[in-house]
Amino acid sequence: MGFMNLFKSFLGSNWGVHPADHKRPAADQPVQRLPMAPRLHLMLSQHVGAPARPVVLVGQKVRKGELIAAAQGNISAPLHAPTSGIISAIGEITAPHASGLPGMSISLDADGEDRWLDLERPADPYALAPMEIANLVAAAGVVGLGGATFPSSVKLNLGRHSSIDTLIINGSECEPYLSCDDRLMRDRAAEIISGIRLMLIATGAGAAKVGIEDNKPEAIAAMREASSRIGEVSIVPVPARYPMGSDRQLILELAGREVPSDARAADVGVIVHNVGTAFAVHNAICLNRPLVSRLMTMNGKAAATPGNYEVPFGTLVSDLIAFTGGLHGEVAKMVMGGPMMGTVLPHLRVPVIKGTSGILLLDAAEAAAFEPENCIRCGSCVKACPMGLLPLEMSARIRNGDPDGAVDLGLADCIACGCCAYVCPSHIPLVQYFYHAKGDLSARQRTQLRTEATRKLALARQERLDREAREKVEAAARRKAERAAAAKATAAVDTQKQGETV
């Protein structure tokens, strides 16, 4: 360890951190199905973009896979019923977010039959046109299952606007504790490869590279086996290093390309999709099954049975915990997602959403919080930052109430991966500082926009009033002139008449 550090410090490129991964034993447990919860709550906004629009009424009977909320807008995703049952309510429920704020959701009472909608399967899915694949993926509500939840069809469609040569499939799963992608690759490699082939057709890319961290030898073996006869798909083991699964880092590692900070991956000819997304694409196209459930990890010292579970969307975390054997001791912190980037849950009555890769029930020792101390400028955060930022300088600016200074230092490029706070010997919550400043700035931008809009409106009103006043004056003048002309005319007529009479 010590001498590896010595060696690596000579190499220079030393971004990221190596957290203890805590993936086993959960990763080695076979996947389990859980009983259906009596009531599911489907958040209308569980993807990036505009929330879905409900297309069902309360009391309506739905079958599994039936559309219950449609996408609205260009970037959005539809929702489907995860089981058969009756729509019991459309209202607010606490969103799975640290704020504990509510969000709109559709509540569905399961009838216990779990009956699928009769769905027609395409005869030869690989003969479909790129456009058709993208449309089917969109209709199935598939979003990025790595956690970003960006509607996948939008990314697939990028292939038609820019030339994509490489499809990068993210199987790195660099977050500690999580093993759902690992499990999926071990158990469903053939389906994932099928999904990758469909995505290759949809994007027009010539080759796909699947990046898997080398701490998952079983997954690498399974995926190699499944892709052995598919020439376009190559499995590439990547070093286990957090945040290897961040798209910019993975693109650099696998394609050797650096994405310009104001551009997207597609601009350098690549698109990144998660292995879970590839699996969902396979289901959407080959089985014509919409995305209604996902594989997710239950882990942490306070979880009774750590492992991976197939969970329908909308299942409450409290139901999930009950189905998996309850709590093991006292839970000190509940996290949705991984420990490096996940969000704290306000309480257990929040639903699982499409982006839920795991629920962590951390005990007191795992969730130990330390009181922040002064920055000693050790530069650990600078070495750890995968984006090449200066976290210590940015946080100093933010602490002194100068978020613009932090922006000048590259705050906008921060991916909130948490490496800086993870290595900080002074336990400074750097990511919290950055979130705070980003929030502050976007609030200010909104205010600015609003002020600008108000100013424009006021200006327009003033112009209108001025114009109206001007028009009034002009109209009055015109009327006066008309009246004068008319008077003149009558006077002339009168004199004429007088003349005639005279």
Next chain:
Amino acid sequence: MNATSLTAQPIASPHAHGGNSVSRTMFRVQIALVPATLYGFWLFGWPSFFLWLLTILSCLGFEALALKMMGITRIRRTLLDGSALLTGWLLAMTLPPWAPWWVAVVGGFIAIVVGKQVFGGVGQNVFNPAMVARVALLVSFPVPLTQWVYPLPLTSLAAPDFIDGLRIFLTSLPQPDAMASASLLGYTKTELSRGIDLLQSLAGEHAPVLSWIGARSGSFGESASLLILGGGLYMLACGIITWHTPVAVLAGIAIPAAIGHAVDPTHYLSVSAHILSGAVMLGAFFIATDYVTSPNTTTGQIIFGIGIGFLTWVIRTWGGYPEGMAFAVLLMNALTPVIDRFIKPRILGRDRKGKPLDIPESKGA
């Protein structure tokens, strides 16, 4: 600005921590100092032990006092982070081993109160506190700060015992001439000023091997280059420091020394004499690598290190003082904010100037 969201218990990710802490880092640096320190005790006897102890105690005492006067409640925790202890330790390493007790007390006061707490405590100081104290002492009390003794290992007969050591430490009587000795740098400077060139003054005197094992007069903790180098390598292996600063410091002094010595060996000391004398080893590994007062990028650290090395050589060669490490460190400390302002790491996806990289022509919409 909403202050509570920055001070309240953080809820933002990450929910895991690597386990490093300020006290652990400071502790490891202290471990790295132990061999050279123990060897210093053996070489210079009881007076050096008392000096070391009192310097540390006075640093801790002044830290506690300063915190109390500022109304800070977590005194105990701050003392336990080990930073004041380390400052005192480093300061003691740079003092003449038989310096009297008040040097330790005054040094501790200058280091902690003037060098650190006035700026706002740990992490806020511009200058290395130990070096501030070292330079202030040297400028204010040149005589006791340049009185070196020849190493008298504890086992030798002439070495002062516990009581004698205490007497030397507390009374600051003039040292017996037999024990007094000049450091190599001081000796050559004096001889050069008398018109005796290096080839004559050093004839048979200087052997680098003696510096490696520390058999030379000099500051308490600086004489055994080998042990300091070992401590430095330990810190490198632990990842507490990187190679950039120490290598840059050594290169900064070695390159001009090599050129000078090649041009005129009668006036310029050799590379080994420079690197193995005085505070160069300690400075390169323990002083210049101080987190707070050095630049935070590797490129910046290389510039900083070369600056320290070069200035040290310049002061030693042409300056009024035989040793220039402390001055060089302070000068470069002053430049650290400037270096940090101009040297920034390249952000991924941007060029060195911060402009986004160009989108490749063949791709894109």
